[in-house]
Amino acid sequence: MYHLSRNGARFQMFAPNQQQMNVMDHMKKQPMSGDNRNVMLESSRFSHGQGQMQMHDLNKLDVNSFDGVIFPGGHGIVKNLSSFVKDGKDCKLHGDVERVLKDFHRSRKPIGLSSMAPVLACRVLPSIEVTMGHERDENSRWGNWPYTNMVQAVKNMGARHHVHEPFEKNKVVSTPSFMWETEFHYHYIFDGIGNMVKHVMRLANK
Known part of the structure; x- marks a missing residue:
């Protein structure tokens, strides 16, 4: 995102609207039990949901x-x-x-x-x-x-x-x-x- 913005690109971000295979605990470097998240919603954490930073469904x-x-x-x-x-x-x-x-x-x-x-x-x-x-x-x-x-x-x-x-x-x-x-x-x-x-x-x- 930084490099696209720095070089003057207009862009949109996409992710599939589906559940993740698993959720990782990056401290322990292993999957977390009892937690399931949506790929598109998790990807939206990067974008803060505004303007060209909004996350879209990949099927679009x-x-x-x-x-x-x-x-x-x-x-x-x-x-x-x-x-x-x-x-x-x-x-x-x-x-x-x-x-x-x-x-x-x-x-x-x-x-x-x-x-x-x-x-x-x-x-x-x-x-x-x-x-x-x-x-x-x-x-x-x-x-x-x-x-x-x-x-x-x-x-x-x-x-x-x-x-x-x-x-x-x-x-x-x-x-x-x-x-x-x-x-x-x-x-x-x-x-x-x-x-x-x-x-x-x-x-x-x-």
């Missing part, structure tokens, strides 16, 4: 009303927007997520993907090229890459993976974001997301 997203689309990533990608957490490379996508990705790709409008979001595009768009960071866990002083199994999964889906940050090919722009766990270099993650947003906006204006 029309490709003809926008110049590009960005999926910001996070564990909701593999739990709520797809069945990846259960089915891996054979996962199914939420119906509106699949529709949106195919509509924008068919219309030759740019698609931005951050963090785990390339999983979605690789599942339904044949032979695309993305980056999700390193293909093996470096575990260096710079941090580590704990989700390298997802890189293998997108390759098994038929995608081509690049160790690049960010990477853009055929109007699909991706950046690893929090696929990288680092204690001291969050500005690289921030800058990577910013570069992805700039690429999407540049492609949208061509």
